[in-house]
Amino acid sequence: MERILDILRRDSRESTPYRQFFHYETADETETVATALMKLCDASDLRDLSGEPARPILWECSCLQKKCGACAMVIDGIPRLACDVKLADCKETIRLEPLRKFPVVADLTVDRTVMQDNLRAIRLWLTDQAAMRDKVMDAAYEASRCLQCGCCLEVCPNFYAGGSFTGMASAIPFSRLLAELPVSQRKEAAKLYTGRFYNGCGKSLACRNICPAGIDVDDLLVNSNAIAVWKRFGKP
Amino acid sequence: MGRVNIVGAGLSGLSAAIHLAKAGIPCNLISALPSERAQSVLAEGGINAALDTMGEHDTPAEHFADTMKGGVDLADPNAVAGLTEHAPEIVRWMFSLGTPFQMEEERLILRNFGGQKKKRTAYSKSSTGKVLMTALIDEARRWEDAGLIHRFSHHLTEDLTIEGEGEDRCCSGLVIRDTYTSRLLNCPGPVILCSGGMNGIFPGLTTGTVPNTGNLTALVFAKGVEFGNLEFIQYHPTTVGIPGKRMLISEAARGEGGRLFILRDGKPWYFMEEKYPELGNLMPRDVVSREMFFVSHRPDCEPQVYLDLTGLPAATWEKKLSDMREEILHYLSIDPVTAPVPVSPGIHFFMGGVLVDAAHRSSLPGLYAAGECACQYHGANRLGGNSMLGALYGGKVAAESVTLTCKGESLHSDEPVDLGLAPTQWREERMVAPVQVERLCSVLWEGLGIAREETVLSSAAKGLEELLAGDLTPWERNRALLGKAIVSSALARRESRGAHYRTDFPQRDDAQFQKTTVAVCRDGAIDIVFRPIPERRTDNGTNP
Numbered sequence A: 001m002e003r004i005l006d007i008l009r010r011d012s013r014e015s016t017p018y019r020q021f022f023h024y025e026t027a028d029e030t031e032t033v034a035t036a037l038m039k040l041c042d043a044s045d046l047r048d049l050s051g052e053p054a055r056p057i058l059w060e061c062s063c064l065q066k067k068c069g070a071c072a073m074v075i076d077g078i079p080r081l082a083c084d085v086k087l088a089d090c091k092e093t094i095r096l097e098p099l100r101k102f103p104v105v106a107d108l109t110v111d112r113t114v115m116q117d118n119l120r121a122i123r124l125w126l127t128d129q130a131a132m133r134d135k136v137m138d139a140a141y142e143a144s145r146c147l148q149c150g151c152c153l154e155v156c157p158n159f160y161a162g163g164s165f166t167g168m169a170s171a172i173p174f175s176r177l178l179a180e181l182p183v184s185q186r187k188e189a190a191k192l193y194t195g196r197f198y199n200g201c202g203k204s205l206a207c208r209n210i211c212p213a214g215i216d217v218d219d220l221l222v223n224s225n226a227i228a229v230w231k232r233f234g235k236p
Numbered sequence B: 001m002g003r004v005n006i007v008g009a010g011l012s013g014l015s016a017a018i019h020l021a022k023a024g025i026p027c028n029l030i031s032a033l034p035s036e037r038a039q040s041v042l043a044e045g046g047i048n049a050a051l052d053t054m055g056e057h058d059t060p061a062e063h064f065a066d067t068m069k070g071g072v073d074l075a076d077p078n079a080v081a082g083l084t085e086h087a088p089e090i091v092r093w094m095f096s097l098g099t100p101f102q103m104e105e106e107r108l109i110l111r112n113f114g115g116q117k118k119k120r121t122a123y124s125k126s127s128t129g130k131v132l133m134t135a136l137i138d139e140a141r142r143w144e145d146a147g148l149i150h151r152f153s154h155h156l157t158e159d160l161t162i163e164g165e166g167e168d169r170c171c172s173g174l175v176i177r178d179t180y181t182s183r184l185l186n187c188p189g190p191v192i193l194c195s196g197g198m199n200g201i202f203p204g205l206t207t208g209t210v211p212n213t214g215n216l217t218a219l220v221f222a223k224g225v226e227f228g229n230l231e232f233i234q235y236h237p238t239t240v241g242i243p244g245k246r247m248l249i250s251e252a253a254r255g256e257g258g259r260l261f262i263l264r265d266g267k268p269w270y271f272m273e274e275k276y277p278e279l280g281n282l283m284p285r286d287v288v289s290r291e292m293f294f295v296s297h298r299p300d301c302e303p304q305v306y307l308d309l310t311g312l313p314a315a316t317w318e319k320k321l322s323d324m325r326e327e328i329l330h331y332l333s334i335d336p337v338t339a340p341v342p343v344s345p346g347i348h349f350f351m352g353g354v355l356v357d358a359a360h361r362s363s364l365p366g367l368y369a370a371g372e373c374a375c376q377y378h379g380a381n382r383l384g385g386n387s388m389l390g391a392l393y394g395g396k397v398a399a400e401s402v403t404l405t406c407k408g409e410s411l412h413s414d415e416p417v418d419l420g421l422a423p424t425q426w427r428e429e430r431m432v433a434p435v436q437v438e439r440l441c442s443v444l445w446e447g448l449g450i451a452r453e454e455t456v457l458s459s460a461a462k463g464l465e466e467l468l469a470g471d472l473t474p475w476e477r478n479r480a481l482l483g484k485a486i487v488s489s490a491l492a493r494r495e496s497r498g499a500h501y502r503t504d505f506p507q508r509d510d511a512q513f514q515k516t517t518v519a520v521c522r523d524g525a526i527d528i529v530f531r532p533i534p535e536r537r538t539d540n541g542t543n544p
């Protein structure tokens, strides 16, 4: 199997972007975009398609099995995890770009610090012991699975770094708190949820099918909205 | 003195940071990538504690006995007593932070795990590490907001600052580098290493994550800090190769009823059940991996071992293992509900590492270690579910230990000092070239399989000498020295115990070797000695 990687590169935050093409060949049908990037970077003498020497491609990865969100990037126009996309399922030329909603560090690495800042801004922590019951377990489990990869923010028309709307990447983890907080503690959390997410969300659900963790966004939001917006504090 | 510096933001690092913060002590929480990307999020099957919610009359004393036995009597009994005694408290704490452990009828339920007869493992499907991490990351955020935990994500440790000579040596801080800007920062203060296992010594051959390169572990070793039990490398019985790594199929699969078989004379042979009627497929991992190795080398057997999950009830798949099924389908295109999964042992955990006492102090004053980078609790073989427990508890004990040691001295909240940009040439010198990573790995891989032997190990040792005689950067040298220490430890232990199996010394030899293997590097030379295991004390041994 032969593929061309068409990579949008940048030497540093300030420098101008350019495209560079790489040839990659493998016999292993199960390899992913992440495998290709890893092997290209491991080459002692990396050359681009025209045979010119190239510096190693900067990108982030950790688990290589869709569980850590590190390798999110735009693959053929769609934000995805590089370790999730099999080369065999791609066309001959695969276009790789960094996520566009975050400042680029270099090549495919972006600085997603704003996601952490947003979670602090919406005070995403329990202020009291969790009220764990059989009933909340499923929602809490689902909400706990968010990888903080940023794919949902990439497609969201209303999210931009530095804005007050914090997007699905904060609404999902927030739904854990809303489900677990003792009823008496929900008021303040509900205010933050409504102000920093619910009011700013266009409900277009452009983000619905994008989550690489397969989190059921609709389900969690229905739950959160019931608690925070419709103030069903008593019966989650 | 500055803030406490914690390197690594997985379970152990987060636990240490939160416990320091609770005591009002500020820390820098330094990690190569944010917590969401730490290896801890991969942990699947669960965490052990004698919570006794299943009506089996389980006790911490039995958890202690199983852990000591599973580790083939090589662990520090005082440390293990502390671990098992405090395990219920740790799990309850995580529950109070909102970890969605599996519940039924409003109580937390437990599952079976290897090496333990009673149900003792709290879990959340097979994503336990992920949900524990989420709860802990959220709790840490509370203390970030309070100004006590200072995050340095995307930062690598570049150097350990050591002051004094000989007996007076102590660790007084770290130099770290922002990988996004190449800015260097000096961070004075005590150091707690929570940097995880040394997977990167065996790239592509472990179940772990890429950022756990082993570079920092190697640096610490080269600085003369004592390491323990390096020869004990856990091969998990049920892994499969996927591009770039080994993928784990959690022990939970067997805990819920999965069975291992091999084709003998064309018919399935459930060899574990036949050989070990009591625990069967749930024998400790060292035993299962070794048996798989033996049967797959028999002339009457085909080489491939299978994990048979086809007999599991539909409810188990749906409620307890849905995520595992999805993963196997995605990566192997096999539906485990209907077809057995071909599996083989793969490197999964390092029992050895920075040698610490029961208070998590290393041999270098000012340097502490917890989690998988430390040698503590697991002896010659770790029981499934004890590692996350050890990371959470170890982080807590290390934090308490720093707190006690620093009492009286003022830990103030000074920012790390900006040392400017790392010079380009300096960055080059610190590189580890992929080809050197590969060379080291192939030498070690040859010597450190499931079955080991003098000639093979000696040949690996020779390979390492050749590597060390070559032109290496300082980081490459550190890695080769650590590799040499692993092989030297394996050569010196002329017995079989736990994960260390020698075909030339197949018996256990307590008289000579019921001891900790201590490896230390002095001016590039490696010393190996065997040190007696601490006597069991009557208190639980965690008081520094």
Ligand SMILES: Cc1cc2nc3c(=O)[nH]c(=O)nc-3n(C[C@H](O)[C@H](O)[C@H](O)COP(=O)(O)OP(=O)(O)OC[C@H]3O[C@@H](n4cnc5c(N)ncnc54)[C@H](O)[C@@H]3O)c2cc1C
Residues within 6 Å of the ligand: B007, B008, B009, B010, B011, B012, B013, B030, B031, B032, B033, B034, B035, B038, B039, B040, B041, B042, B043, B044, B045, B046, B047, B128, B129, B155, B156, B157, B194, B195, B196, B197, B207, B208, B209, B211, B212, B213, B214, B215, B216, B248, B250, B348, B349, B370, B371, B372, B373, B384, B385, B386, B387, B388, B389, B391
């Ligand atoms: C697939 C899998 C499944 C597992 N399942 C279980 C289970 O069911 N039960 C169980 O008990 N255990 C399990 N384990 C083991 C357990 O998850 C780990 O041992 C434990 O989580 C390790 O935690 P830690 O805090 O030591 O480090 P890690 O979570 O490995 O974190 C290491 C941290 O150090 C940072 N770091 C590394 N090097 C540097 C550096 N040079 N500079 C700066 N930062 C650095 C990393 O970025 C990271 O933040 C499993 C492990 C794996 C791989």
Ligand code: SF4
Residues within 6 Å of the ligand: A155, A156, A157, A158, A159, A167, A168, A200, A201, A202, A203, A204, A205, A206, A207, A208
């Ligand atoms: S529904 Fe639309 S506006 Fe709301 S988070 Fe998703 S993409 Fe953004």
Ligand code: SF4
Residues within 6 Å of the ligand: A069, A145, A146, A147, A148, A149, A150, A151, A152, A153, A168, A169, A172, A210, A211, A212, A213, A214, A215
């Ligand atoms: S909700 Fe899904 S897409 Fe959004 S950050 Fe979390 S894991 Fe990524």
Ligand code: FES
Residues within 6 Å of the ligand: A034, A060, A061, A062, A063, A064, A065, A066, A067, A068, A069, A070, A071, A072, A081, A082, A083, A084
């Ligand atoms: S490397 Fe972890 S999700 Fe791709």
